[in-house]
Amino acid sequence: MKNKIYLPNGTEAQEACYSEFPIEEYNTNPFIQALPPIADKKTIIKKLMTIPTFKEVERELDSSYRMHIVKRLYKLFQPLPQHVRIWNMVFSLVFQGYLARNPFDKEYIRYVNATGKQIINRTYDLSNKTDFRTTANCGLLIGYSGMGKTTTMNKILNNIPSVIVHDTYRGQHYNQTQLVHITLQTPHNSSLKALSLQFFMKVDEILGTNNFKKYVSRNLSVDAMLPLMGIVSQNIGLGLMVIDEVQHLQNRGVLQMMNYFVTMMNSFGVPVIFIGTPASYPIFQNELRIARRVTGSGEIIWNNMGNDNEFRLFLESVWKYQWNRKFTPLSEELIQIFYEETQGISDLIIKLFVNVQQMAIYSGKEEITIEIVKRTVKESFKMMKPMLDALRSGNPYKIAKYEDLRRLEETHNKKTERVEQPVKIIKKEIIKGNQMVNLLTVSNNPKQKIQRDYTDDDIRQVYIKANKLGVSPYQLLLEKGYIDEMSFGQGDDFL
Structure with a gap:
């Protein structure tokens, strides 16, 4: 069993314990050998699974208690195939990223020392080519809001020690504190300086260092900060940088930010994972250098679940946790209404199930019925109704109003017919x-x-149908919801 160590600032770290891997190139690098074993599918599911506490006798408790107990469901985590894919992507990026950064490799030591001197003397130029050949790549996790992207990433990273303390490696003294991963939030204003400051503060918070005080000054430019981030990353053996909420880059600063991350990978060998909603996907489509690295390591598109076996597996895993006095078996009718009202978004499935039980308890019905589900949706899902209506319609025009709900395979994989x-x-x-x-x-x-056989959502279908019916294409497009009727009353002003 690996020993826990507490840093002077109170952060929990792990004492390095070196493992042998079947992969030969992993067995000469202390950064890699100190990492957890590579897990198989069964182990991954077991490590990710989180089951809420449940006792059938709790159904006999007073309603006031059960209204609180039912919220345990928010802790439930049911692993699905997508979660296993994300786990494998994360571990692969960390392991592969360290390959070129072996602290016992003479060429790498020489590169780090030379780079450090240039940065301190302010002679380091990011555009200069070096002999360092990075093995760092980047991963991309793009999905609907409510599918659990951030939660999944946090659960996976919880299975990798954040801080590892090294002392001796193969009989040699090796004093090193290794920061395996760090998560940063994309600033709302796409500010590179804000992201850089966040990096220094986060590292200091975790390791108890004083990098912010040491390196950052009021007049320090972003161009000067990036090399300093690089040297800090090298000094702490940073294994992975996770950038969450990348859709905030949509409005400004995209090119600068992409240059920023490419430099972190190329010059300092730090892998990067981007997490965002479908609104952020065009950023990566338009940036060849990022797209090339994503293609080599992992691009995971996480849409809502279809009304299929995956959705049923998820709903069945949730359904047994009922605190109503009368247990309601899961029927086909209930499956269909739950899909209809949540459109396969996992967060909404959990929330609807919690609210339905609370409604059943509050009303005194003490069982789940179709009527209670409909009543719950009407009272508790008011704000979500326009978005869910758009998803239910399957109309690209309506869905386009909500960038976070756009199904990526519909736009990314379609090819123009010529x-x-x-x-x-x-x-x-x-x-x-x-x-x-x-x-x-x-x-x-x-x-x-x-x-040609056009798909149901192809606008050309409407034109063909209009010709067959002998009606105006405009009128049919208006009825189908592809265009809005811009009408104004006599008292309205058009600006």
């Missing part, structure tokens, strides 16, 4: 796995008409 000349489409069918798959083969034949 036809150089009329083609003949021949339909063939093959069996792939357990599913029938349609293949379309084409042959040049200018006499054949082009036939």
Whole structure:
């Protein structure tokens, strides 16, 4: 068992205990060997699972107590396949990022010493090429608000020691405090200086150091701060930087901020994970250097759950925690209404289940019914109604009003159809796995008409339907909700 150590400022750290890995290149680096073992899928699920305290006898308690007890459900964490993917991405980035930063590698020691002298003498130039070849990459976690991105990341990082204290490595004295990971919040104004100051303050808070006082002054520019952040990262063996709420970069400072993170990876070897809502995705699509690194290590798109087995697994894992006097079995009708009213957003599923139980207790019904679910939604989900209505409609125009709800695969994976000349489409069918798959083969034949199958949300479908019905395309587009009718009363002013 690994011993705990407390730093002078009270931070809990872990005494380094070195493991041997089946991967040869991991066994010569104390930064890597001090990390936890690489876990299999079963172990990952076990480590992430959090189950609230539950006793059936509590159902007999007075309603005033049960109104409080039901909120234990907010502690529940049911691992799903997406959580396992995120775990593997995080661990891979940390392990791989340390490969080029071996504190016992002579070339790396030489690079760190030379870089440190240049930064202190203010002669360091970020644009200069060096012999240091980084192994750091970045990960991207983009998903709906309410799917648990930050919660999941925090639970995973809780399974990696934040601070590791080294003393002796393979018989050699090795005095080193290793900060494995740090999480920063993107400033609302996209200020690089605010992010830099946050970095120094967070490191000092965790390790009890005085880097902020030592390096930061009122007139220090961001260009001067970045190398100082780099040298601090090298000195503390920083393994991973997590940047949360990156959608705040949407308005300004995007290019500068991306240059900032690329420098942290290239010059100082620190891997970065970006967490944000779908509103932040265009940032990474437009930044080739980041996109290239994300492609090499991990891009996880986390949309809401569909009405499928994953959603049912999640709902079933929650359903057994009922504190109403009468236990209500999970029926198909209840499954459908819970999906309809939450659209597969995990945070809303939990909140609806808590509020439904409280409503059942408060009303005296003491059981979950369709009527109570509808009443709860009407009274407790008022603010969410426009967003959920947009999701239910499947209308891209309505969903586009809420950037945090945009399904990324609909915009990211679609390709523009381009036809150089009329083609003949021949339909063939093959069996792939357990599913029938349609293949379309084409042959040049200018006499054949082009036939296309448009998706339900394709605006061209509306135009085709309008022609068939003999009505105005504009009127049909208006009815389908793709455009707004801009009408003004006589007393309205148009500015």
